[in-house]
Amino acid sequence: MKTGYKVCDAMTRSPVSIDDNVTLEQCARMMEKNHVGALLVKDNGKLLGLLTEQDIVRKAIAKGMVPGRTKVKNIMVTRVKTIAPEKDIYDALTVMRNMNIRHLPVIDGTKMIGLLTLKDILKIQPQLFELMVEKFELREEENKPIFGEGEEGICESCGTKSKHLNEVKGTLLCSECILRK
Numbered sequence: 001m002k003t004g005y006k007v008c009d010a011m012t013r014s015p016v017s018i019d020d021n022v023t024l025e026q027c028a029r030m031m032e033k034n035h036v037g038a039l040l041v042k043d044n045g046k047l048l049g050l051l052t053e054q055d056i057v058r059k060a061i062a063k064g065m066v067p068g069r070t071k072v073k074n075i076m077v078t079r080v081k082t083i084a085p086e087k088d089i090y091d092a093l094t095v096m097r098n099m100n101i102r103h104l105p106v107i108d109g110t111k112m113i114g115l116l117t118l119k120d121i122l123k124i125q126p127q128l129f130e131l132m133v134e135k136f137e138l139r140e141e142e143n144k145p146i147f148g149e150g151e152e153g154i155c156e157s158c159g160t161k162s163k164h165l166n167e168v169k170g171t172l173l174c175s176e177c178i179l180r181k
Helices: 025-034 054-061 089-099 118-124 126-133 175-180
Strands: 037-045 046-052 103-108 111-117 151-154 161-168 169-175
Touching: 025 037, 025 054, 037 111, 046 054, 046 103, 089 103, 089 118, 089 126, 111 118, 118 126, 126 175, 161 175, 169 175
Parallel strands: none
Antiparallel strands: 037 046, 103 111, 151 161, 161 169
């Protein structure tokens, strides 16, 4: 299923990057300041790796590493999956789903030109959300309405006929209205 949107249409053109000798504490501050969940690790414009919030928590903090003394190069992902700018965002989302990742550096030939995130894609193509649902791990899944399950009828919020209504707090809602809440 092609969307007509290319990776280069949705990507962040100036992603936040860092040097591999920076500490995790400095990275966390940079992530907070720039409101991002991932940093590209570069050296002289060359992509060396990627560091995410999850990397910091799971590979460092959970293992007792000291953020002020641990360097990015010790925990960053070095085998980074990338994507070309002319690819359709559906292709990018498929890669993200299959590899269980949320960030794809965009490489044009040998030059890194941006970063595509799951949020970037869903912002311009929210209907692609359902493609990602199967990879999400839900806690207390039995207590949550699941997209694609439910009954056919009229959404009590937008009035649209839907084949997949779910009850949320006593109201039957379509998947789009659930996403908006």
